[in-house]
Amino acid sequence: MELEYKNILVAIDGSHEAKWAFEEAVKIAKDNNAKLLLVHIIEEIGLGSFESYELIITKRVESSIFEMLESYRTNAVNAGVSEVEYLIEYGSPKNIIPMGIAKQNNCDLVICGATGVNAVERFFIGSVSENIARYAPCDVLIVRNQENN
Structure with a gap:
């Protein structure tokens, strides 16, 4: 049986x-x-009393993320993917991706990179990829680099 995917989310x-x-x-x-x-x-x-600075920083971050995602979108289209969209959200990626965005967009596959989170941090809070794999309503592919394979 061959799997077929129609809505792929990549973090x-x-x-x-x-x-x-x-x-x-x-x-x-x-x-x-x-x-x-x-x-x-x-x-x-949250920067507490530095709200005006937070707004400035947020706008700069949004601008650079928009440019990055637009570059990825262009690369995917140039590689032959006909339908590519991107989305920027706020919050915790370990919660929003599997329990929000993947469900709302009827994704049948979520792809994310394996993280370099250290063992202590992973023990206390868990990695983003681990949470996505645990809570996504669809298949999850965690991609590792060639050195880790």
Whole structure:
């Protein structure tokens, strides 16, 4: 039995691992003539009494993320993926991606990079990819680089 995917979500955070996940997502989307949804989650950081600075920082961050996602979108289209969208959200990626965005967009595959989270941090809070794999309503592919395979 061959799996067929029509709505693929790929988590993009600017890391090398996310780039490898994107490259794998493009291959799978082309093979399945699937829609590709590029997602970046901005983790909100409260700065307390520095609200005006937070707004300035947020606008700069949004601008650079928009440019990054637009570049990824262009690369996917140039590689032959016919339908590519992107989405920027705020909050915790480990919750929003599997329990929000993947469900709302009827994704049948979520692709993310394996993270370099250290063992202590993973023990206390868990990795984003681990939470996505645990809570997504669909298949999840965690992409590792060639050195880890």
